[in-house]
Amino acid sequence: MQLVSAKLVESLLAGNYRSVFRGPGIEFDEVREYVEGDDARLIDWNVSSRMGNAYTKVFREERELTLFLVVDMSDSLFFGEGETSRRETESLLFSLLSFAAVANNDRVGAVFFTDRIEGWMPPKKGKKHALSLIQTMIGFEPTGRGSNLALALRTVGEAVKKRGICVILSDFKTTGYFRDLTLLSHSHDVIAVRVVDPLDEEYPDSGLVQLEDPETGRVILGAGGLRNYRRQYQEFWQLHRRQWLRECHRRRIPTLEVRTDEDPAAKLIQFFRSRARR
Numbered sequence: 001m002q003l004v005s006a007k008l009v010e011s012l013l014a015g016n017y018r019s020v021f022r023g024p025g026i027e028f029d030e031v032r033e034y035v036e037g038d039d040a041r042l043i044d045w046n047v048s049s050r051m052g053n054a055y056t057k058v059f060r061e062e063r064e065l066t067l068f069l070v071v072d073m074s075d076s077l078f079f080g081e082g083e084t085s086r087r088e089t090e091s092l093l094f095s096l097l098s099f100a101a102v103a104n105n106d107r108v109g110a111v112f113f114t115d116r117i118e119g120w121m122p123p124k125k126g127k128k129h130a131l132s133l134i135q136t137m138i139g140f141e142p143t144g145r146g147s148n149l150a151l152a153l154r155t156v157g158e159a160v161k162k163r164g165i166c167v168i169l170s171d172f173k174t175t176g177y178f179r180d181l182t183l184l185s186h187s188h189d190v191i192a193v194r195v196v197d198p199l200d201e202e203y204p205d206s207g208l209v210q211l212e213d214p215e216t217g218r219v220i221l222g223a224g225g226l227r228n229y230r231r232q233y234q235e236f237w238q239l240h241r242r243q244w245l246r247e248c249h250r251r252r253i254p255t256l257e258v259r260t261d262e263d264p265a266a267k268l269i270q271f272f273r274s275r276a277r278r
Contacts, residue, residue, distance in 0.1 A: 031055045066123045066164030067101040068188075069094055069110040069133075070156060073118055073140060074147035075214035076173050077195070084260045086195045090169050092264040093193060094137050097167060098130040108133065109160075113152035114144030115215075120155075123164070146215045147173065153180035157187065167191045171200075173240075178247050185251050192248050193256045203233040 031044050034054035047055040071094060077087040094110075101108040102125070109123030110133055119140065121133055149170060156166060157180065166188045184190055206224035213219075223229040248255045256271045258264055 030058050032058055065101075065104070065106045066160070066162060067097065067106055067108045068123060068156060068160055068164055068166045069097060069108070070149075070152050070166055070168045070170075071110055071112045071137065072114075072147055072149065072152075072168075072170035073112050073142040073144075074114045074174075075145045076147065076171055079197075079214055086171055086197055086260055089258060089260045089264060090195050091134075091137055093169055093195075093258060093268070095134045096265055096268060098133050102127050102130045110137070111152055111156055112137075112140055112142070113148065113155075114142045115146030115148045115151075116144045117151065117155055118142045118144065120159075123160075145217075149174050150177040150180045153177060153184045157184045160188070163188055165189045165191070167193060169193050169195065171195050171197075172244055178251075181248075181253065182251050185253055190251075191254050191256065192244075193258060194244065196257050196259045198259065198261060200237050201234065203230045205230065 031047050032055065034043060034048075034056045038056045042057045044055050044057050071090065073087075077090060078085055098108050105125065107123035107125050108130060110119075110121045111117065112119040119136065121136065147170070149168070149172070153168075160166075166184060168190065170193075172192070172194050181190065181192075203222070203224055206222075209222050209224065211220050211222040245255060254271075254275065256267065258267045
């Protein structure tokens, strides 16, 4: 894992790590008189009204960033069609991002959630801390089964006051979290990473089988031998994906989808390169 992440950092993140993020790593420094060409969105209206002239806020780049990983540990992450589960793909992404932060001398922390907050590791620097994070991630045995992303986002928003980068690792098979996602994006640079299994896109041509929801235990019959059933299944998850993309786009939250049959490192490199070109 360290060898793969080192290649990832060397090929991209070590040089462009900060350039791909919008907002974090910047803190307020002072105000000065507004001059033509300044961003009007940065005008400090309180100071301007007192001084009788337009003043703008000036920010400076911090020496270090804080990367905070919001990690879905619900039971739906354990299942999939291929050799690699969503949980394993999620662990690879988690490890790569943690090592990337260490290579750039940044702090990294994480919250693990199901239908409750399962674990919290505050942001720290150093390779030892990153290895502890990864060990916790790989060996984690959650007590809950469901997924309450809204609670996790709300917890991060209340606990992490200093602006940073929040990366959400989840299959996003949950509801009721968009309000909290909006609030978190106001104070942090949020990136939504959706872990996708081939079964999320197409139901296999099979006989009549019992399907159990891993988070609720509810059982239904799956008629994979019926073309209409497979079509409706595909249309449902296509709609779910479009809604997720639309809601994230409305909030200007970058999205990344990583399939379990894809190389997570290659997907991260592609994602950060596209961000750096914008």
